[in-house]
Amino acid sequence: MKAITDQWVRGYRLGAIPLLLFFSACSQWTASFIDVRSNAETMVMGAYSATPELNQRAVQDPSQKICSLMPDESLTQDQMTFVTDAAKHSVSYPNSGHLTGDWKKGAELVADGTGQRIVNGQIEKLARNGALCNNCHQIDPKEVNAGNLGPSLVGYAKLRGRSETVIRYTYEKIYNAWAFLPCSNMPRLGANHFLTPEQIADVVAYLTDPQSPVNAP
């Protein structure tokens, strides 16, 4: 493992040296020809010294690349189709075939904002991640500690009902939010293996079960 890390780091250095020489030799006029986009990627490679597996997190997949729009850019039709199709194809379902699980387990997941953070090369919580929903959504009307990056989901099933279509949409939305809104700020929690299909089914139950506090009268 150590050898691989060293190799990885050295790989970066070797790449950076000619670049640096190039910079310093004639920086006054070459700077304007530097491809800042590949410069950014070189910097990302040099910003982390964890294992190759963890460093891999900073490498973009094709959809992330497309979704990194600069302020003056907007998605082309082709890009939109690419991201949406990739998202639709990514969705997989629980082995049981049931898209709703245990709403009480879902409640715990929704309130839990931890999981997968790295300190000193160690990942917190390998057994189970939180679902992070409350970081961004108000869901239980009584929850004080909820963010507003995403819309309120209070009364979710009271507003939408709990038809087959609603359940399927909710499951797939959580599995891969970009299947419905390419490049939205909501993470692709299932597709990125942050949550398992069974955990997503528990969260779907939490949003749609009539017993759940989300749908309290």
Added chain:
Amino acid sequence: MLISLFFRCRLLNKQKQAGFLAMVLMLFLSLASGLAQSLETPQDGLAIGRQLLAEDNPGDLWTERGKRLFHSNRGPKNKSLETCDLGLGPGITKGAFAQLPRYFNDTKSVQDLESRLLTCMVEIQGFARAELISRRFGTLDQDSDIEALVAFIGSDSNNLPMNIGLSHPLERVMYETGKILFYRRSGPLDFACMTCHGETGKRVRLQDLPNMTKKEEIQQAVTTGWPAYRGTHSTVRTMQHRLSDCNWQMRLPDLNYASDLSVAITTFLNYSANGGLIKLPGVRR
């Protein structure tokens, strides 16, 4: 709980004691702000807390210590930092922060305050770089000299406007690269800086997220922000620390201290905050 807090206070030196009291105050205020927010008046609690602390900023203790550290002979070479060039000439700290990051001829690179301090402390004072880096962020048991030095140098630009020139081509490259990085999504949560800092009035849980695409908000974040006395950490934290913290929330691996990436992003942030009046150290949750 309070008793054990008090007991811990007694064990700490004076500087930490002030910090600790401030932490208790901040905890209280953040509770108050939580309540305020549940009553649909976001930010009020926090604003009051910031104002109270700004009147008696515990960060000033770090500023004082940083000033002493800067001028005393230290390290294997027993030299002060009075020959350290922060961009305006050897030993000149006044106004230096307002123009950082900038290009330095001796290192042939663009450096922020912290990477420049590393250079000076290694070259002039003879400290080992790895040792400095291992102590970059203070803990309750061990102070960080860098945090104190950054508090001092930052505050020595107080009442001056942030004024990054981007006159050297490599400074512009750093700015442009930092801008790309600000919008670059990656990691298991698909986050970019933009995800959390692209809209006004947003919160993660109860934490207000400054919209860094808006001039006034980024000026607040940068020129009255970092270095900041962080109540929940009982110490002064630097911009490098703030970036590591956000990077951690993004689920990326530990960000290398003073990495090019962090300097590029800082160049982007500081340039975007140009014109904002510097008031440091800030006070934060």
